[in-house]
Structures are given as structure tokens and as C-alpha cells.
Amino acid sequence: MRNILVFGVMLCLGFTLSAQNLNLPIHVGYFAPYGTHIGLKVGTSLGGKDWKSNTQNEINRLHTIKINPQVGYFMQLNVQKNILFNVEFEYRTHSSNRSFYPLVSVGMGYLAGFQRQDGTVNLGTGEIDHNIKTIHHFVPTINLGFGRTPQQKFGYYFKLFYGSKISTVYAAFFGAELGVIFHIIKK
Amino acid sequence: MTREEFIKKSLVLGLGLPFFTMSLESCGADSKISIPTIETNFSGKVLIIGAGAAGLSAGYFLNRYNIDFQIIEASAVYGGRVKRASNFVDFPIDLGAEWIHTSPSVLSEIIDDSTVNANIDFITYNPKTFSVWKNGELKPRNFVSNFYSEYKFKDTTWYGFFEKYIVSDFLDKIVYNEPITQIDYSFNKVILQSLNGNSYEADKVLITVPMKVLQSRIINFMPALPVEKTNAIDSIYIGDGLKVFIEFSKNFYPDILGIGGLLESLASADKIFYDAAFRKDADANVMGLFSINDRASEYTSLATEQEIIDKIMSELDEIFDGQASKYYVKHLIQNWSKEPYILGAYSYTFNEDQEETVNTILKPLDDKIYFAGEALSVDNQATVHGACQSAYATVEKLLIS
Numbered sequence: 001m002r003n004i005l006v007f008g009v010m011l012c013l014g015f016t017l018s019a020q021n022l023n024l025p026i027h028v029g030y031f032a033p034y035g036t037h038i039g040l041k042v043g044t045s046l047g048g049k050d051w052k053s054n055t056q057n058e059i060n061r062l063h064t065i066k067i068n069p070q071v072g073y074f075m076q077l078n079v080q081k082n083i084l085f086n087v088e089f090e091y092r093t094h095s096s097n098r099s100f101y102p103l104v105s106v107g108m109g110y111l112a113g114f115q116r117q118d119g120t121v122n123l124g125t126g127e128i129d130h131n132i133k134t135i136h137h138f139v140p141t142i143n144l145g146f147g148r149t150p151q152q153k154f155g156y157y158f159k160l161f162y163g164s165k166i167s168t169v170y171a172a173f174f175g176a177e178l179g180v181i182f183h184i185i186k187k
Numbered sequence: 188m189t190r191e192e193f194i195k196k197s198l199v200l201g202l203g204l205p206f207f208t209m210s211l212e213s214c215g216a217d218s219k220i221s222i223p224t225i226e227t228n229f230s231g232k233v234l235i236i237g238a239g240a241a242g243l244s245a246g247y248f249l250n251r252y253n254i255d256f257q258i259i260e261a262s263a264v265y266g267g268r269v270k271r272a273s274n275f276v277d278f279p280i281d282l283g284a285e286w287i288h289t290s291p292s293v294l295s296e297i298i299d300d301s302t303v304n305a306n307i308d309f310i311t312y313n314p315k316t317f318s319v320w321k322n323g324e325l326k327p328r329n330f331v332s333n334f335y336s337e338y339k340f341k342d343t344t345w346y347g348f349f350e351k352y353i354v355s356d357f358l359d360k361i362v363y364n365e366p367i368t369q370i371d372y373s374f375n376k377v378i379l380q381s382l383n384g385n386s387y388e389a390d391k392v393l394i395t396v397p398m399k400v401l402q403s404r405i406i407n408f409m410p411a412l413p414v415e416k417t418n419a420i421d422s423i424y425i426g427d428g429l430k431v432f433i434e435f436s437k438n439f440y441p442d443i444l445g446i447g448g449l450l451e452s453l454a455s456a457d458k459i460f461y462d463a464a465f466r467k468d469a470d471a472n473v474m475g476l477f478s479i480n481d482r483a484s485e486y487t488s489l490a491t492e493q494e495i496i497d498k499i500m501s502e503l504d505e506i507f508d509g510q511a512s513k514y515y516v517k518h519l520i521q522n523w524s525k526e527p528y529i530l531g532a533y534s535y536t537f538n539e540d541q542e543e544t545v546n547t548i549l550k551p552l553d554d555k556i557y558f559a560g561e562a563l564s565v566d567n568q569a570t571v572h573g574a575c576q577s578a579y580a581t582v583e584k585l586l587i588s
Contacts (some may be wrong), residue, residue: 035548036334079313079336116311118341118466119291123352124303130311136438171329 025150027157029179031072039074039082041177045090052096060096065089068105081114088143099149103159104142111137111165137165139173147181155181220296220567220576222248227586231390234259234379236406237366239267240284240345240574241354241395241560244297248582250357258357258386259379261366261396261528265354266396268529268561269571271346275519276434276471279344280463282521283430284571285477286312287338293572298352307348308341310466314442319449321505327441328449335453342468345571366528370394371409372555376424391555391585395578398562399425399530412552419547422539423562426480427487427521428532431499432463435514438472441506448481458482460503472514474503479532487524495520533560533569549581554588557581 022043031039048065055061058100072084086109094101112134119130148155161175189573221527233249235242238260258265268283287293293307313336318327340348346352354361369380370392379387400406401420412420444460445452452459456477476499478486486495496518523529537544542565551557559581560574567573 034330035332057490078336079334113315118308118310120306120308121291121294123295123298123305123307124301126292128290165330169329170327171332173330185536 023183025181025183027179027181028176030166031074031177033074033175035175037076041070041072043068043070062096063093065091082111084109084111099151102146104144104186107141109139111139135147135167137167139163139165150181157181220572222299222579223583225587227582229586233391234387235393235395237395238265238361239395240269240571241578244575245348245393245578245582246354246357248579258361259365259367263363265361266346268347269345271344272519276467276473278467281344284345288570289572291338297575309338309417310341312337312339315452316441317443318441319445319452321448325506345349367406369407372553373409377555385418393557393559395559397529398423399532400528403530415547419544422544423534424536425531425534427483429478429483429486430521431476433474433518434516435472436516437514439510440474487522492520557585
């Protein structure tokens with residue numbers, strides 16, 4: 001478990017430093033699966049494909065496909081701790097003169113859940129020794145939300161997600177994510 | 188707030204959920220259970236009525252202080268609502284209290300003896316598969332696994348715990364098959380009369396019988412209990428209680444099956460089917476039914492155990508397309524409502540303010556009659572460790588009064 005956590009932290013730092021060097025946006029968000037877990041997600045957006053369209057009402061509407069690699073950590077006290085490695089393929093669209101955008105994305109991730117299985121309590125001292133098992137999941141999600149690209153300093157985003165945690169059993173995986181977007185190096 | 192109220196409010200608010208298990212686990216944390224260190228001049232005799240969790244832990248406390256005491260038990264065994272079936276399948280089954288509704292370190296707190304050099308294995312009761320049966324459909328709700336977790340014994344039971352660590356030093360002080368029918372505290376000494384015509388005398392008496400027994404007026408007090416005390420006793424709701432264990436030759440059921448909507452199942456928890464062998468060292472497939480209150484009454488009101496199991500099998504066959512009958516091996520029924528000196532499940536709700544009710548009941552009568560039990564632990568009501576906590580607090584009061 002510790003190795004995976006260390007790997008996750010290193011990956012987060014790697015993301016941040018790489019994003020900084022490449023001047024990519026950094027996404028840091030409160031990540032709350034089930035609306036109950038406490039968590040954090042860090043990621044970035046890699047440029048995908050951009051194009052413009054014209055309609056009767058609007059000229060030069062921007063459409064963007066982004067690839068968002070992310071690392072997340074969330075926990076439920078006394079139940080489980082989890083680390084998520086995820087990639088989202090995000091579509092967003094907005095007017096050329098506006099930074100606010102709605103978004104929809106699909107995600108695919110690997111989730112390592114660290115769950116207490118059993119343990120031993122010392123009756124003299126009360127000390128508890130838990131046995132923790134790592135459970136591996138594949139996590140596909142669909143996300144809906146909105147965001148605002150950073151102008152001077154910060155942008156923000158909000159997403160609702162729904163998907164499955166797939167291991168030996170299927171379980172719904174849903175919740176919300178709220179975060180900020182920023183560039184360490186000013187644009 | 189009772190545990191049931193707390194769970195309901197947490198579920199309704201949603202926000203409470205992250206803290207749901209934490210709060211259950213911390214029930215005892217902010218009021219650690221321990222045998223108080225006291226100085227006492229008490230040299231009289233104490234009679235404890237009831238050899239359930241509260242009565243036994245009271246005896247454990249008194250035994251540590253070399254106080255002269257005796258436990259008078261109405262039935263033929265000790266344990267009360269802590270009861271074990273050793274030979275039903277290949278692991279011992281808790282017929283009564285089963286879950287450890289707090290951190291397992293509470294077991295060490297109950298023993299409260301740092302010289303004990305022993306370990307107990309427990310399981311984290313964090314079911315993987317959770318379904319509900321609603322409107323004729325079996326619906327998976329496995330995500331519940333992400334925020335529900337408690338503990339259970341792995342290869343022993345609550346009864347086994349008491350047997351090995353609490354009762355072993357004073358087994359000879361328990362008198363069985365002596366239902367007390369009258370408590371006369373009008374004299375200097377307290378006189379107890381049993382159904383068998385025997386009488387017992389003591390300086391102080393600790394009553395640990397279930398509240399339902401007090402409500403049923405099986406025990407006659409002389410003089411009568413004060414009205415405020417009987418009102419307080421009567422204001423505690425204790426419903427019917429039933430546990431059934433069915434062995435199947437195949438596991439075809441989820442770890443937990445709730446009846447009704449998800450919130451309803453989680454909040455009231457008054458009827459659940461569950462995999463009783465979950466994470467146990469066991470080969471047997473055993474499904475448990477835990478049912479209390481009105482949901483239990485649907486079974487406990489039936490005339491025979493055969494009618495009860497027929498009803499349950501019929502329900503399971505409907506839910507699991509006939510697999511229950513197909514894989515049925517045997518069953519075991521524990522009808523707590525029919526236990527003559529238990530009469531139901533456990534304290535569930537309080538009609539009046541819980542703390543006020545409990546304090547009214549706990550108030551000693553003439554410094555001679557004391558009360559303890561699961562219903563009288565405000566912090567840990569309806570739990571075994573709550574019964575122990577209540578007993579330790581009351582015995583402390585009894586010895587230093």
C-alpha cells in the first residue's frame with residue numbers, strides 16, 4: 001500500500017512539475033466520491049484537438065477535446081483509502097470571447113482500494129493490528145460539468161461523475177469534484 | 188440522541204455520512220469504558236439480578252474488589268441477550284448480540300486489565316455486496332460498501348468473550364433458574380423472593396434485567412417504584428426481536444440484503460438478511476436474518492417455529508427464484524420475544540428525553556436498589572459495551588455511596 005501511495009505522490013509531483021515546465025494548466029480539486037468521501041485530485045490538460053464552428057447565432061464557437069491525466073486520493077475514515085490514476089477525454093465548447101464552458105468527458109482509470117479485512121486486538125493494551133488488502137478496480141466514468149479557463153490567475157471547474165468500480169463485483173461510482181485551474185508560470 | 192436517531196439524521200442530511208462509521212466507532216472513545224479505581228468502605232452483600240452483559244460485568248467489577256456478591260439468574264444459563272450456538276455449523280454463531288458497534292479495542296477496555304496477555308481476532312464487517320428487495324425486484328447497491336463498516340468476532344462470539352475473560356473467576360457465584368418475583372426494600376436489608384419460593388437477602392441490589400422485563404411487571408417492588416421511575420421505564424420502546432440462521436449448500440445471496448428502499452434499510456435496519464459467515468474461517472454457507480420491532484413481530488407472533496421458517500423460506504424463494512428451498516440444509520431460530528426473561532430485542536427509542544429518562548431510572552432507591560443495562564447507557568445504548576459501561580458506572584456509585 002505504501003509503495004502505491006508513494007508512487008501516487010511522486011506522480012502528482014511529476015504532473016505538477018511537468019505541467020509547470022510545459023506551462024500546462026494545473027487542476028487541483030476537492031474530490032468527493034459518493035458525496036461523502038474526503039479526497040483530492042490533481043491533474044492537467046493536454047492539448048487535444050481544437051476547432052471552430054459557425055452557426056446562425058454564433059460565429060467562431062470554439063470546440064476543444066482535451067486529454068486530462070489525473071491522480072486522485074480519497075478516503076472514508078475507518079473504511080477505506082483509495083488512490084486513483086485516471087485519464088479523461090474531455091469535450092468543451094464556448095464562445096470565442098468567453099472563458100466559461102460546459103464540459104462533458106469520459107474517464108478511464110485504475111483504482112487501488114486499501115480496505116481493512118480483519119485484525120487482532122490485544123486484550124491487555126487494546127492495540128489493534130489491521131490486515132489491509134489492496135483491491136484493484138477498473139473505473140470507467142462519465143462526467144458532466146462546467147469550468148472557466150484561467151484568465152489572470154485562477155479558473156475553476158465543477159464536475160459530477162458517474163461510473164462503475166469494477167473488480168470482482170460491480171459497484172456504482174459517483175460523486176462530485178470541485179477545483180481550481182491555474183498556471184504556475186503566468187501566461 | 189439514540190443510535191437509531193443518529194443514523195437516520197445522518198442519512199437524511201447526507202453530510203453525516205463521512206462521519207457515520209467514525210461516530211459509531213467513537214461511541215466509546217469519548218467515554219472510555221473502564222473499571223474505576225475507587226476506595227470503598229462497603230463491606231456488605233450485593234445481589235445482582237440478571238446474568239446478562241450488565242450483570243456479568245457488574246460481577247466482574249465486584250469480584251475485583253473482593254465484594255461479597257451473588258448473581259441471581261432467571262434462566263438456566265448466563266449471558267442474557269449474549270448467546271451462542273456452538274454446534275450449528277463450523278463456526279460459533281452469536282444468537283443475540285453479534286456486531287461490535289465500536290472499535291474492537293473496547294474489548295480491552297471492558298476487561299481493563301493490562302496484565303492480560305491475549306489477543307482476539309476480529310473481522311472488519313464491510314460487506315462487498317449489498318442489495319435491496321423493493322417492489323418485487325432485487326436491486327444491487329454495492330456502493331454502500333464504501334461507507335459502511337463495523338466489526339465482528341472472527342472465531343469466537345460475544346458469549347465466548349464473556350466466558351473466557353469475564354465470568355471464569357466467579358462462575359460459582361451465579362445462581363440459575365431463580366426468577367425473582369419480589370423485591371422488598373422496605374427494611375434495612377433488601378429481601379428478594381424467587382418464583383421457586385426461595386428468598387435472598389442483601390445490603391444492596393443491582394437490577395440488570397432487560398427493560399422489557401421491568402415493563403412487564405414480573406417483578407413486584409415493595410414499596411412500589413416511584414411513579415416517575417415507572418413512567419420512565421415504560422417510556423422506552425423495546426420491540427420484538429428475532430434472529431434466524433439458515434445453512435445452505437450454496438451461497439446465492441449478497442453479503443447484505445435490505446428490505447425496502449436503501450435509506451429505509453440503512454436507517455431502520457429492522458430487517459436484514461446477511462451472510463453470517465462473511466470473512467469467518469468457515470466452509471459453511473449461513474444466511475442470517477436479523478429482525479426487530481414490527482418487522483420481527485410478523486414472525487414472532489406466529490404460533491410455531493415451523494411457521495416462522497416457512498414464512499422466511501417463502502420470502503427468500505420469491506427473492507432468489509426458488510434457490511432458498513433448493514439449497515436449504517437446516518436452520519436455527521432464536522425468538523427473543525418468546526424468551527420468558529428477555530421478552531424482546533433491545534432499547535430502541537425513547538418517548539421522552541433519553542438522558543432525563545435514563546437518569547430517572549438510574550436514581551437509586553433508598554441507597555439500596557440500583558439499575559444498570561444497555562438501555563441505561565446514554566453514550567452506547569443498545570450495545571453490549573454499553574451494558575458493561577452502565578454496569579461499571581452503577582457499581583461505582585453503589586460502592587462509594
